[in-house]
Amino acid sequence: MLICAVFPAWRAVGLAVLLATSSLALADALPSPEQIKHGEYLARAADCIACHSVPHSNKPFAGGYGIASPLGTIYSSNITPSVNGGIGDYTLADFDNALRKGIRKDGAHLYPAMPYTSYAKMTSDDVAALYAYLMHGVAPVDGAARKTRLPFPFNIRLSMAMWNGLFLDPKPLETDSAKSAEWNRGRYLVDALEHCSACHTPRNVFMAEKQGAAFAGGQLGAWYAPNITSDAASGIGGWSDAELMQYLKSGHVPRKAAAAGPMAEAVSNSLSYLTDTDLQAIATYLKTINPVRDGNDIKPAFAWGSPANDDATLRGTSGVTQSSKPTSAAELFSANCASCHQTTGSGTSDGAYPSLSNNTTLGHANASNLIAAILYGVDRPLPDGRHAFMPGFGPNSLVNPLSDTDIAALANYTLRQFGNAAVQVTAGDVTTARKGGEPPLLAKVPKILPIVLVVIALLLVLAIWRGMRRRRLRVIRATPAPHAS
Ligand code: HEC
Ligand code: HEC
Ligand code: HEC
Incomplete structure (x- = not known):
């Protein structure tokens, strides 16, 4: 700087060189508008x-959103292109490591x-487009997001390396040439981008998705x-393609x-933005x-109940009085x-208020969503404004x-009147739901640490053993088969 000031000629040359190289670098790094646009669509789909945003904060991607995990709250990072708190200094390779390897x-x-266990299945091209969008299509917001502080032993992030060794499949999806392009696109959207399994697949004791039960239903608090x-009674086998598309687009199928x-x-933030072609896929x-x-499901969840025609046919309503404090x-x-x-x-005919009969929430053997809807209500924007x-x-x-007892009574009443009468809700179920659901075994870890240490040691042995086996298989595959003699 000092030298430049003393020798203006040098300064001019230096400036010219700097400008030339930086504009070169800029031209090199600047992605095309199409790539940024594609990245924006992917950021929606994923x-x-x-x-990565606190609702109503007007700071998209600035992080700080708390994800309640049974082990404690995990705060998301600032992923705006700010170098001061965001991912402004991330190279594409750094970004790829975070997205597909969780590092x-x-x-x-x-x-x-x-x-990242879902995003690991993403293509490199899509990772690059997402990077282009976040770096060039998003406004930088300074300041790191709130820090996550989990209790010991979960605060040791290195333990995740072991977890990854067991549960992270690092292979991107390969096109299945026996299937249609539409099917392959659908699988990519579901498995890699939309991470539907993160919610819909049950988890094992280590909180990893159970491999043998993909999409069989998962508890989320x-x-x-x-x-x-695709099962006709327990799953969505009985839904038409058009109904599935309408549900994903609007969250509502009468x-x-x-x-x-x-x-x-998921519908408001992501699925409602997808093209019809992608929803069909x-x-x-x-x-x-x-x-x-x-085995307990005898018919689809939506097939339960029929709307009662008038008050007289409502079982148990004959004694309805307009007292100031309802009790029954x-x-x-x-x-x-x-x-x-x-x-x-039966709801309203314009569909604004849904029918409670022929409503999956009152047909599933698991009544969590009925209890949660009564406790927390529904508040979501609809695509039509x-x-x-x-x-x-x-x-x-x-x-x-309402008290837990009243909510349980209400839930049982609605189940009996409009849904699957075999499902029973207790006041205890409501108490649990108020606390955010049944904590999984792992959440009890701080209390049972000695056992956990033994389990971790066992996991380590298993991870090493699997690593060795994989390597051995690779060696076997790489060894040319001996000629038949
Ligand atoms: C279900 C919630 C969730 C979704 C969806 C999600 N993230 Fe994250 N992300 C997180 C959380 C939580 C963290 C911080 C985790 C931690 O601290 O260990 C994080 C961390 C990151 C980091 C690491 C940054 C750093 O330096 O700390 C990057 C990069 C990132 N996410 C990018 C993305 C991108 C890109 C997408 C969409 C393709 C995405 N995330 C979708 C929850 C999410
Ligand atoms: C953040 C968690 C989460 C993600 C991600 C998610 N779902 Fe869901 N899904 C749920 C919950 C919870 C319900 C129950 C909603 C209710 O009844 O109010 C549900 C309901 C559904 C239903 C209706 C089932 C029924 O019996 O009523 C379908 C279909 C569905 N999801 C498909 C998907 C697909 C496909 C994806 C990925 C494209 C997906 N979901 C992603 C949590 C999630
Ligand atoms: C102010 C109007 C209003 C009141 C009062 C109301 N609901 Fe709802 N209810 C709605 C709306 C709106 C939805 C969501 C419709 C949608 O998402 O398309 C809904 C959804 C539901 C669902 C489905 C939730 C799910 O998980 O998919 C159930 C079950 C339900 N209500 C039961 C009840 C019960 C029981 C009561 C009384 C304790 C009640 N509602 C009171 C308007 C209302």
Whole structure:
């Protein structure tokens, strides 16, 4: 700098060289508008924005969104192109490592709350397009996101290396040439981008997706992501392609299902932005997923119940009184639910308020979504600009907080009247849902640390053994077969 000031000629030359090289570098690095646009679509399809933005903060991708895990809250990172707190200093290779291997630029392992196990299946071209979009299509926001602090031993990020050795399949998806291009696209969308399995596949004790039960239904705290395998009774085998597409696009199929909770977020933030061609591809693929049947399911969840025609046919409503404090389940329903869903449970004909009969939420053997909907309500924008709103009746209720006993009574009443009467809800189930659902075994780890250390040691042995076996298989494959003699 000093030399430049003293020798203006040098400075001019230096500036010229600097400009030439930097504009060269810029021309080299600047992606095409098409690639940025493609990256934007992929960021929608992979739902990066939902986890990487605090709702209503007006700071897209700035991170800090807390993902409640049974082990503690995990905060997402700032992935705007800011060098001060964001990923501005990430090269494409660094970005690829985070996305497909779960490894941060500083070498630390990410927690699988970031769905890198799904993104590992992404193509390199798509990773590059996402990088182009985040670097050139997103406004930088300075400041690192809030730090995640999990209790010991989960604060040791290196333990994730072991977990990855066991549960991360690092191979991108390969085209299955025996299947149509549409099917392959659908599989790519479902398995790599939309990470549907992260919610819909049950997890093992290590909180990894159970391999033998892909899409057979997973518990997400108070909510339940149902079985979406092709099985006709337990899964979506009985849905038409058009119905699946409509559900994914709008979260609402009259006389079948309405999305609330985490699925409503997936629809609003991601699925509603997909092209019809991509939605059709997803439907095509879903219909071919290995069916998984729960032996207790005798008919599809949407096939339960028929709307009662009038109050007189409602079992148990004969004694409905307009007392100021309703006590019986029928009274509770009449006071809190009937204004929207109607006493007959058939909803409104314009579809604004869904029918409760022929509604999967009241047909599934797992009643979590019914309890959660009553506790937390529904609040989601609809693609046509309207809003689906149902008040919650839980702790933050603005209308009428109900007790666990009342909510259980209401749930059982709606199940009996409009759905699968064999399903029973207890006040204890509601208490658990209020606490965010049944914690998995792993969450109890700090209390049972000695056992965990033994398990970790066993895992290590298993990981090493699998590594050795893989290497051996590779050696065997690489060895030319001996000539038949
Ligand atoms: C389900 C929630 C979720 C989704 C969806 C998600 N992420 Fe993340 N991501 C996280 C969380 C949580 C972390 C931080 C994890 C940790 O601290 O271990 C993270 C971390 C990252 C990091 C590491 C940055 C750093 O230096 O800390 C990058 C890069 C990243 N995500 C990019 C993406 C992109 C790109 C997408 C979309 C393709 C995406 N994420 C989708 C939750 C998510
Ligand atoms: C963030 C978690 C999450 C993700 C990601 C997710 N789902 Fe869901 N899904 C749910 C939950 C929870 C429900 C239950 C919603 C309700 O009843 O209100 C659900 C419901 C559904 C239903 C209706 C099933 C029924 O019986 O009512 C279908 C179909 C579905 N999801 C398909 C998908 C597909 C396909 C993907 C990926 C493209 C996907 N979901 C991604 C959580 C998720
Ligand atoms: C102010 C109107 C309103 C009231 C009052 C109301 N609901 Fe709803 N309900 C809705 C709307 C809107 C939806 C969501 C429709 C959508 O997502 O398309 C919904 C959805 C549901 C669902 C499906 C949730 C899911 O997981 O898919 C159930 C079950 C339900 N309501 C039951 C009840 C019960 C029981 C009560 C009384 C405790 C009640 N509702 C009160 C408007 C209401």
